[in-house]
Amino acid sequence: MTTGKIKLGVLVSGRGTNLQAIIDCIEQEHLLAEIVLVLSNVQNALALERGKKHSLESIFVDAKTFSSKENFDQELADRLKAKEVDLVCLAGYMKILSDSFIAAFAGKIINIHPSLLPAFPGLHPQRQALEHGAKISGCTVHFVDTGVDTGPIILQSAVPVNDDDDEASLSTRILEKEHELYPDAIRLIQENRLTLKGRKIIRK
Ligand code: GRF
Numbered sequence: 001m002t003t004g005k006i007k008l009g010v011l012v013s014g015r016g017t018n019l020q021a022i023i024d025c026i027e028q029e030h031l032l033a034e035i036v037l038v039l040s041n042v043q044n045a046l047a048l049e050r051g052k053k054h055s056l057e058s059i060f061v062d063a064k065t066f067s068s069k070e071n072f073d074q075e076l077a078d079r080l081k082a083k084e085v086d087l088v089c090l091a092g093y094m095k096i097l098s099d100s101f102i103a104a105f106a107g108k109i110i111n112i113h114p115s116l117l118p119a120f121p122g123l124h125p126q127r128q129a130l131e132h133g134a135k136i137s138g139c140t141v142h143f144v145d146t147g148v149d150t151g152p153i154i155l156q157s158a159v160p161v162n163d164d165d166d167e168a169s170l171s172t173r174i175l176e177k178e179h180e181l182y183p184d185a186i187r188l189i190q191e192n193r194l195t196l197k198g199r200k201i202i203r204k
Contacts, residue, residue, distance in 0.1 A: 006190040009037045009085035011076070011093035016047025018091040018112055021179035022186065023054050031183050032190055036083040039076055041095055057083075063095070073101040080105070087189060090144065091182070099146050107196070109144040110189070112182045114174045116140060116156055121149035126171045129161060137161050137170065139178045141185035143201075152199045154185045 010019050019038065025031040038051035038058040051058030059079070066072035080088060081104075090097075090111040102109060115125035117140040120132070129137040138158040145151040157177040161170060188194050193204045 003190070003192055004032070006033045006186070007036045007084055007086045008033050008089055008186070009039065009080040009083060009087070010035055010047075010051075010089045010091050012038060012040045012045055012047035012091050013042045013094040014045055014047060014092045016045065016050045016092065017175060018178055018182050019047050020050050022089065022091070022183055023050065023056070025183040027054070031187055033186060036085060037080060039079060041072075041093070047092065069095075070098050070100055073098040077101050077104045087186065089182070089186065096148065097144065102144060102146055107143060110141055110154065110185060111144050111149070111151075112178055112185075113140050113142065113149050114138075114171065114178065116158060117142060117149055117153060124167075126174060127167050130165060130167060130170060134161050137174060139174050139181055141181055143196075152196060152201050154188065154194065154201055155181050157181045 010022065012019055023035065026033050026035065035056050038048065038056050040048050040060050041063055043060045048058045048060060061075055063072045066075065086108065088105050088109040090109065113125065115129055116138045120128040136158050138156055140156045141154045143151040143154065159173045159177055188203065195202045195204065
């Protein structure tokens with residue numbers, strides 16, 4: 001990875017507030033990056049509208065038109081490769097990526113997850129944190145490996161869980177942190193400041 005502008009491909013499925021946070025950081029010149037492609041597996045995802053509003057190539061790819069998940073993921077990979085993407089950012093992308101996709105972008109896929117991993121991986125982590133009675137939760141940016149939310153951790157940010165929190169209020173508090181943390185993690189990669197030792201990431 002160079003210390004020049006990093007080319008990002010962003011995979012989305014939903015409302016796209018993390019995509020928006022990345023866009024805003026780039027536009028405010030807080031992040032030396034260019035989003036060269038936004039791909040969604042959901043046709044009416046608000047994230048696609050956000051991308052288009054900022055003149056980013058934003059495309060819906062319909063999984064139903066592919067004979068297998070591998071073929072669908074191959075299409076995504078081909079589109080990202082054609083754009084010479086340096087880093088694939090999952091931003092609320094709700095499909096598990098196939099091993100072949102992960103191999104094709106080894107060490108170049110990151111995700112943001114709304115819990116302090118390894119606590120509460122998978123779906124509804126905020127609900128899991130509340131049901132478990134956690135007093136602190138937060139968010140994690142991590143590299144993506146073939147497990148679910150198991151890859152090496154890049155950055156984490158903690159938030160308190162209040163006694164009167166429900167899923168919505170905790171999610172909102174975590175989301176505010178997400179919007180800072182995700183661009184921060186991308187910046188560390190863009191500045192080439194991360195080294196992987198085993199599964200531990202060391203910051204230079
Ligand atoms: C975020 O909470 C993110 O951590 C999780 O999915 C949600 C996406 O939200 N992976 P948005 O689409 O970025 O608003």
